Amino acid sequence: MEFTSAQARSRFDAVVAVAASTVVGLDFDGTLAPIVDDPEAARIHADASDVLADVSQVVRAIAIVTGRPARQAVDMGALDELGRAMAEHGTSLSVFGQYGNERWSAGERRVVSPRPPRGLASFERELPAVLRSAGAADAFVEEKGLAVGIHTRRMPDPAGAFERLLEPLRQLAERHGLTIEPGRHVIEVRSGDTTKGDAVRVLVEEHQAGGFVFAGDDLGDVEAFEALHELRRDGMPTLAVCSATEQAEVARLADLVVPGPDGVMELLRELAVAARASQRTH
């Protein structure tokens, strides 16, 4: 693959040099799974199982860090099967769902999840009226157990509906002790207890990571990228990868931008090849 800057190349090389102790964190929608109109129709990239199984042989751990409920990511990604394959050579696979609120690991094979946040049920009771008064009664409401996602992608003017909803949903969420997580034609309403940055820090601690690669495409990934920047300031080799997106803030924080899930697959393949070459010569 072509690196667009010498700095990106050198950060990739630095991670390759410590691949055996590196954790790879991957967002799901837009990064491992191509964006589609219907959230329920999303599926992991066709090459992902093979590519992740290959990368897992040269790194310490792989984690999917997503806004999705953990169980949904496991099912959409056929991660049960992948986790069993990875366990054969001792690499851990885990899922941090709902921005780190839920956990699944291939070893335990069950989701650990808190109770829904206080205020979610009353928020949902008031939601239809707020959607109607913002002219967005047709928005798709995704029920996520611990959160709801209000999607505008399938509306006639997705960006306009998103803008009209942002402030009223923020106010309604705040009244119920909740927070909003704006994303790609979606506004999620959830508890503000955890971020993907917290998931990165937990993974570093649990795996005693010596390097970290994170790939993401949406605003919910910003805290993970910021956590990588902190780790880098403390001396750890890290690589922040943006899977092409209209979210400029994500690209700004990344070391390199790759062309969507296809590009993420290519980068991971290259990481596996380079790490094997490096491990042979040392």
Ligand SMILES: O=P(O)(O)OC[C@H]1O[C@H](O[C@H]2O[C@H](CO)[C@@H](O)[C@H](O)[C@H]2O)[C@H](O)[C@@H](O)[C@@H]1O
């Ligand atoms: O953290 P992620 O893995 O990126 O999940 C974030 C949210 O992604 C999903 O919505 C996005 O993908 C949909 C399917 O491609 C798309 O239709 C939608 O417009 C995107 O915003 C998902 O529905 C949410 O539950 C996730 O939290």
